[in-house]
Amino acid sequence: MSSTPLTPIRAVLWDLDGTLYHQPPLRRRMLIELGKAALRQSPAATLRMMRWLRCYRKVRENLRGLGHAESSLDRVQFDQPAQQLRTAVEPFETLVRYWMLEHPLPYLRAARFDGSAEILGRLRDKGVRLGVFSDYPVRDKLKALELDDFFEVQLAATDESINAFKPHARGFLAGCRALGCPPEEVVYVGDRQDVDAEGANAAGMRCIILDSQQSGPGYARDYNELGRKLGV
Numbered sequence: 001m002s003s004t005p006l007t008p009i010r011a012v013l014w015d016l017d018g019t020l021y022h023q024p025p026l027r028r029r030m031l032i033e034l035g036k037a038a039l040r041q042s043p044a045a046t047l048r049m050m051r052w053l054r055c056y057r058k059v060r061e062n063l064r065g066l067g068h069a070e071s072s073l074d075r076v077q078f079d080q081p082a083q084q085l086r087t088a089v090e091p092f093e094t095l096v097r098y099w100m101l102e103h104p105l106p107y108l109r110a111a112r113f114d115g116s117a118e119i120l121g122r123l124r125d126k127g128v129r130l131g132v133f134s135d136y137p138v139r140d141k142l143k144a145l146e147l148d149d150f151f152e153v154q155l156a157a158t159d160e161s162i163n164a165f166k167p168h169a170r171g172f173l174a175g176c177r178a179l180g181c182p183p184e185e186v187v188y189v190g191d192r193q194d195v196d197a198e199g200a201n202a203a204g205m206r207c208i209i210l211d212s213q214q215s216g217p218g219y220a221r222d223y224n225e226l227g228r229k230l231g232v
């Protein structure tokens with residue numbers, strides 16, 4: 001953690017994808033599901049589906065550069081790639097929402113990180129306030145992970161009041177405000193140095209990156225180490 005260790009931790013704000021569940025097994029499962037869909041439709045429909053999903057992901061990653069956007073990011077994230085693909089936005093949005101948000105839900109629980117519920121429970125018992133801030137909508141995923149009861153604050157970058165993807169500081173600061181704590185008393189837990197650590201630092205928060213391959217003060221290899229670093 002970057003700032004003084006003497007500052008008490010009164011709240012922890014979490015990233016969701018890759019932080020509360022392990023992404024590789026979910027990605028493998030979604031590849032199987034896409035393969036099953038390919039068997040039920042024409043090769044042309046499958047090619048279109050793959051092209052649409054690839055374009056959505058690319059545009060969404062590029063939208064990070066917009067910072068705090070003037071128009072609704074919830075719209076821009078669909079309108080812009082549909083425009084690039086010269087396709088109607090409605091079927092594009094329906095397909096993307098299905099594959100990115102709805103279809104993965106039943107498979108999330110099996111990918112939940114070992115020890116996550118225990119660490120969250122210990123933090124809650126200690127009186128530490130807990131929230132989630134993610135680039136994607138969080139409520140359905142938290143329910144599917146069976147972790148929603150732990151988090152009193154649940155925010156997404158596309159919420160009207162935020163409208164900025166990470167690493168813009170806006171969502172991180174909104175999380176601190178909702179948790180009722182100044183940024184220096186809140187730790188952000190994420191899995192990406194370039195968006196999570198950068199955004200947290202920009203907001204004046206400490207950050208711990210969950211990464212099984214890294215060690216050092218700003219990293220935790222697993223939930224056991226994370227718990228120790230959070231003092232539980």
Ligand SMILES: [Mg+2]
Nearest residue numbers: 015017018191
């Ligand atoms: Mg993540």
